[in-house]
Amino acid sequence: MKRLLMIAYHFPPLAGSSGIQRTISFARHLPSFGWEPLILTAHPRAYERVSHDQLGDLPPRTIVERAFALDSSRHLAVMGRYPGFAARPDRWVSWWLGAVPRGLAMIKTHRPDAIWSTYPIATAHLIGRTLQRASGLPWVADFRDPMAQDGYPADPRVWRSFKRIEESAVRHASFCVFAAPGAARLYRERYGDAAGAHLEVIENGYDEESFAPCDNALAEKGPLLPGTFTLVHSGIVYPSERDPTQLFRALRQMLDSGTLKPGELRLRLRAPAHEGLLRKLLEEIRVGEIVEIAPPLPYRQALEEMLRADGLLVLQASNCNDQIPAKAYEYLRCRRPILALTDPAGDTAGLLRGAGSRSIARLDSMEDIAGGLRRFLDSAKRSDAASPTEAFVAGASRLHRTQELAELLARLPG
Helix, strand or coil: CEEEEEECCCCCCECCCCHHHHHHHHHHHHHHHCEEEEEEEECHHHCCCECCCCHHHCCCCCEEEEECCCCHHHHCCECCECCHHHHCCCCCCHHHHHHHHHHHHHHHHHCCCEEEEEECCHHHHHHHHHHHHHHCCCEEEEECCCCCECCECCCHHHHHHHHHHHHHHHHHCCEEEECCHHHHHHHHHHHHHHHCCCEEECCCCECHHHHHHHCCHHHHHCCCCCCCEEEEEECCCCCCCCCCHHHHHHHHHHHHHCCCCCCCEEEEEECCCCHHHHHHHHHHHCCCCCEEEECCCCHHHHHHHHHHCCEEEEEECHHHCCCCCCHHHHHHHHCCCEEEEECCCCHHHHHHHHCCCCCEECCCCHHHHHHHHHHHHHHHHCCCCCCCCHHHHHHCEHHHHHHHHHHHHCCCCC
């Protein structure tokens, strides 16, 4: 059994991040492919919100080390302000101070064969590079999202720190792994020959084990709101990347024109964050009677809700064309009708078209959303909404993705 040192900020008991699933699922399934995971993560004090419902998902006796880490915005702020250096590349840069000595001790004690770090958070790649340089072990830099993008991060100094980190990963990692084809293409264009052939794609997925206890939810409990079509968006609604403004305006226009009848639809935004902004939008556009902001749920209860929903909603703006929301793969496993409000040219639309979905409308167009939503509702009510094939769903499982990772690890030098 070989060993892999896995560096991840997003890890239980952190609550509210779908990024947890990538790391915890790799850790769960890697032993089946000959690799023992060694987890190096942050102390829970760094997490603003915690939940212990997924700690039991790890294999028994998994080694997990939690290194010193602070959140600068909570632990170092005075009257809401904290020094800029304490947030470069991110607010958890103090994690580097605790994780490097802890990681070196893990390398000395457990002798891993390789290092794997996952972004976000950017500090994870700083730790990965430091440990790689100190140990000489091969390093896999996992990018769930692209790092330095046009206009992101907004602070020029933070942007430059992101750029330095990704340049270091491209130069020194044995492989850079991306969760969407567009992100790998972006980095090939950005770095050309410097990137070589070591840019790979391993998409996100879903865990069959997580769904098993929930699969009978619809049969046992019925739909969420009998008599009302309930459309669920599960997860964060980012103000830029998932801006719902045109969706809310489309709902208002449909209500005013009579193409959407009162009581016909309920849009539930589950754990969207940014509640102040969303409630202000709902008040301004006057759609509060059909849009519901719901609090977070434990992970498996959230899966159960998705299984009981009449439809599932994807929001992804064109500035994220090279990314695919991790939640999209769980949506596919739910086999519920999916409405995607996204750029038809982006990777998210490509995934859903590949799965057979026809309900795609532009997130930035009120008219496109109004027409697409009406067609989606009519199709779902007729029960003729396209569903992904069983082969497509099986290929999107986390077990299959872990097999892809194990095959990549087998190609590492030494």
